[in-house]
Ligand SMILES: [Ca+2]
């Protein structure tokens with residue numbers, strides 16, 4: 001307990017303790033000082049200090065596959081006894097046979113079908129309970145820890161640092177909003193009402209006098225690419241002054257953030273650390289990936305527009321919370 | 326200034342100063358004491374003190390017509406020179422000839438077409454500027470004041486009272502979210518990100534290198550009736566412990582709020598004061614209306630389920646902020 005206290009008071013003195021003293025950390029601190037100092041021309045009132053964060057690959061890991069896909073696969077396996085037809089039908093057959101190449105070959109349409117089938121047909125309350133239970137029991141295949149421990153310590157510190165400077169922090173993610181909300185308060189300090197994400201439709205029903213919201217196998221909103229500024233406008237109604245992402249899906253969110261007046265901070269996490277986490281691009285010649293693609297065109301746009309690229313390898317002292325302890 | 330200070334310190338002592346000392350006011354105070362007292366079994370942690378408010382007819386007036394309809398009519402008149410075909414085409418003809426019976430006869434479909442045409446085809450930034458300008462210049466036909474002064478003083482005090490007790494207050498309205506957001510912070514103390522409403526679709530476009538969101542003539546979401554619990558789940562992700570409405574459109578929101586565990590407060594504003602505001606039902610034999618219908622079935626459900634009906638006439642000392650000064 002004494003050690004924990006000492007460590008937390010150290011963190012209070014050094015709000016970005018897990019960041020190396022590089023230009024990236026300096027850019028964050030300078031930006032926050034510019035917008036919070038009432039004497040400077042770029043001062044922003046607290047109610048307009050909106051910061052938006054992508055989730056997968058930005059706040060927590062996304063390899064070897066998106067966490068929500070790992071969840072969907074486990075759901076399909078759990079539901080399989082009620083669906084004997086899945087033994088011969090793709091993409092379910094691939095899931096049941098742990099055939100990842102065949103699963104990948106089913107493409108976005110196949111993955112979407114997997115998510116739909118495994119996430120729908122139950123009430124919002126039932127779904128929340130299933131997600132919470134899964135997050136407690138499932139483990140990451142490489143690090144053998146809960147997925148909620150696969151968060152990035154420097155980003156947790158960044159969230160806390162921004163909030164300590166009266167920013168309101170939002171998640172704006174392509175992931176399912178109801179998959180994220182059960183854990184965002186405890187893990188990121190972000191309440192459900194500040195989580196924007198993709199969603200399926202729900203329907204209000206009264207069963208035996210008890211109102212419930214049933215989850216339908218129908219897409220409501222895809223919060224990715226051009227959907228991110230649309231989602232920001234729909235859910236937040238204000239333009240962020242800072243936004244953080246890690247892949248091509250965040251390009252438009254960063255463009256939208258950058259197009260506002262006054263000081264702006266746009267950052268992209270670049271996974272260039274195969275040893276401590278993963279390395280993928282294909283930007284800068286790193287291996288290509290289907291999960292969190294960072295194309296060269298995004299790297300070029302970042303350099304051209306002054307978006308900061310966070311190098312995991314060089315800018316982060318530690319990666320996961322367990323490493324920082 | 327001395328008087329204003331005296332009055333504001335009086336209000337600090339008496340947070341619901343414009344409410345008469347009736348059972349309705351007592352129900353509010355008792356509920357807040359129950360959920361904020363850590364020693365009582367119904368205590369609710371601050372982050373779960375979610376209160377949702379309908380807007381039209383609950384926080385501000387809706388007669389002789391919804392404020393947004395008055396806005397749409399003014400927009401159609403402003404756009405008419407570019408649309409000579411409107412002179413002979415309903416519902417536009419009715420608007421241009423100030424023929425309200427013909428306009429009403431066009432039904433919901435006609436009104437929706439009016440709103441679509443007058444609210445779409447421009448960017449979100451342009452629309453916001455038009456709404457702000459209209460709210461500055463338009464006047465209510467009976468009270469001759471700005472629509473933002475047609476708010477209900479007792480409800481403003483209720484919002485402030487709840488927030489003083491660490492509630493987070495949200496608007497959940499059938500009105501257009503982008504019609505409300507330009508004024509909710511100044512008028513209600515509710516920031517844009519806590520406003521849930523109906524919406525049309527927007528599309529991200531980059532014009533001359535400048536990103537913008539264009540408003541399309543296509544419905545995205547109708548936040549009314551069963552849409553209210555759906556919207557609450559989608560935007561807030563938590564069940565409210567208190568909700569406030571005034572018409573059939575709020576029935577499901579109150580059902581959804583009431584179906585949660587622990588102490589709950591559900592209230593309906595009943596417009597029974599023709600002298601100081603308006604009187605309409607058709608519940609309790611008051612005149613029927615197309616704007617904010619309060620049917621007898623809703624009154625019966627309220628009585629059966631212990632939802633409180635706020636009588637404007639008996640429960641409110643004053644109606645509009647100007648009366649309370
Ligand atoms: Ca991502």
Ligand SMILES: [Ca+2]
Nearest residue numbers: 379381382572
């Ligand atoms: Ca209403």
